[in-house]
Amino acid sequence: MRQVAVLAGVSPAAVSLALAGRPGVSAGTRERVRAAAAELGRLPARGGSTVRETAIGLVLTRPAGQLGLEPFYMEFVSGIQSVLAERGAWLLLRLVADRAQETAVHRAWWRARRVAGSVLVDLTEDDPRLPALAALGMPVVAAGRPGPADPGTTAVWTDDAAAIEEAVRYLAVLGHRRIARVGGDPALGHTVLRTRALARVTAELGLEPARSLATDYSAQAGARATRILLAGAHRPTAIVYDNDIMAVAALAVAAEFGLRVPQDLSLIAWDDSQLCRLTHPTLSAMSHDVPGYGAQVAGRLFDLIERRPAPSGPAPTPVLVPRGSSAPPGAV
Template identity: 50%
Template sequence: MDGAFLLDLRLADPRVTELQALGMPAVVVGHPSEAGSLASVWSDDGAAVRETIEYLAALGHRRVARVAGLPELVHTALRDRAFAASCDGLGLNGHVTAHTDCTGEEGARATRRLLSSPDRPTAIVYDNGITAVAGLSVAQEMRLDVPRDLSIVAWDDSPLSQVVRPPLTALSRDISTYGAHAAQRLLALIDGGQASAFEDRAACLTVRGSTGPPPARAPEPA
């Protein structure tokens, strides 16, 4: 195929400049703010983060943490800002973000640090399913009950998130349709047509057994 997809978009990504200079048909799967003149397919990660934090706050959580991906990735940076703004707006002053490489090993390490803190969170939002499942394993290793002692939310609703016990509350979207939108735009460019930015539906929250109210005696952060 005489074209290219640009995935895992980074802040000030040099690949965008290179593809623009080459004039090659290309589609960015990521936010248009960093796509330059290239066509992009994206969804509003900020809206999904806000929905999640509002849900956890409604359950009564006041100390919420996030195990995130690499900070130089555009979607991570957007989620970082939305998470901090949502928590601040709801008065959740004990929020913290731990950046990882999105592997199970790093997800487990970050979770262990968070849960060993004197002001450990009562809920953790993970940037992918692998780190969330690793976090669930760490919580169980530390004799914490999910969701009685800790609520867990995973981004990307993978089959793995659904078969663990308890099954994980997750941010879900139709990945196949998302990819199809990108492919359609790339094919249009290859055929000499035009393609503009396309905003797909934001991921929506699917509630399962890994979330619930916080422990009754959880102290408020200072």
């Protein structure tokens, strides 16, 4: 409390009144005190309890450098932040090396009363984080469809299988028979759904079996996977990517091979960030309202925290936005 008082330039007594929500301090002083407490990471909430009522947690298994380049999570966090700003709350964000560390961070935050609840991302089919955090009684919303072993988990997800089906059917109508995919981590639930849907739809349409390559979502891995596909004996005429940054990297790889996009090779990105409209040609993409998705997840988490009904349910399905990177194979 003394540290907060020094940082805010007020007395400890004023800090006590401001953080307890009691009369006796101005609105400006109350805001200064809360900002100082937030900066120190120890904001008490009403009634003398700690930060649980005003912060939510998000832990990502990502290298810091990659996170800054990946549009999806920047937009997802912006959507979460839009909900937090309305409530005078904030986000605790931590980057870690593996999912075991994710669970440890969430557990530590909850036991120290640092957060009121958390958002989980990058679900696996049998995600060990879900039962571990449920055992704590911690409000959690999963951004992704949970497995059958976690029926009580509140979740918001997109229909990845339907999105893949739309992309493949579109390419098939254009005349593509050999379609490949550059995917993400094969352990992730949405990667599994997309891989299964790709195999099912290409078989239904009588196309050649589709090849999927796993990556870590980075531009470097996307470029490497694209080179492998283009150097193979059965070069695809179209490739679908699991994020935007890998599709952007693929444009340079196509040029390395002397291939024209879209005449020789069609590309489809995923998420449709601003990157897709800054390239030449512009990238066709499975467009997804990522900030809206983040806001929906955060809103559902506050429903849980405030003990309102919080049923699981889908977010809007990504839809195809054709642009300059897709055309019939061999188009002039």
